[in-house]
Amino acid sequence: MFPNLKLCLAHMGGSNEVTRATSDDLEEIRKLDPTSWFKHIEAMMKKYPNLYTDVSYTLSDFDSSDSQVLKNVLAFMDTLDDSGKRLGERVLFGTDFFMTEQEKREPELYDCTKKNLADWWDIIGRVNTQKFLMQPI
Numbered sequence: 001m002f003p004n005l006k007l008c009l010a011h012m013g014g015s016n017e018v019t020r021a022t023s024d025d026l027e028e029i030r031k032l033d034p035t036s037w038f039k040h041i042e043a044m045m046k047k048y049p050n051l052y053t054d055v056s057y058t059l060s061d062f063d064s065s066d067s068q069v070l071k072n073v074l075a076f077m078d079t080l081d082d083s084g085k086r087l088g089e090r091v092l093f094g095t096d097f098f099m100t101e102q103e104k105r106e107p108e109l110y111d112c113t114k115k116n117l118a119d120w121w122d123i124i125g126r127v128n129t130q131k132f133l134m135q136p137i
Helices: 015-020 026-032 037-047 068-078 106-116 121-133
Strands: 007-009 051-054
Touching: 007 037, 015 037, 015 068, 037 051, 037 068
Parallel strands: 007 051
Antiparallel strands: none
16 A cells, blocks of 8 residues: 555564574564564565664664674664565664663763664664665656
8 A cells, every 4th residue: 555665673672582583584583572562673674675663762772893782783784584585674763862871871872872883873873874865766
């Protein structure tokens, strides 16, 4: 009915969902935790090319390269959808300003994300945002 409608599922489900996603097998995740939004979002994004997500709030847990959230997010970014494109090509940058201020100040979040997602920085901050807001599919 709305073939050009784009949706963004917020925060990749949240940091707690990202850290629970330790298996690549979606069916196994569903058996163990039927509410794992991170894996549900991944599965839906593989199938639906107009579906996006963002790193808002999850970026407050990108503290170091040892961060499980960061490791899972980086793996997510490189996951291929059904058409062979990386899911990271539909991830948006955001900070959830009022919420993340509880964790870190805005400049710290910006710097941490830019450092830890360096290869994706321009893509999530500019390229994907333009695609989401401007370009019809």
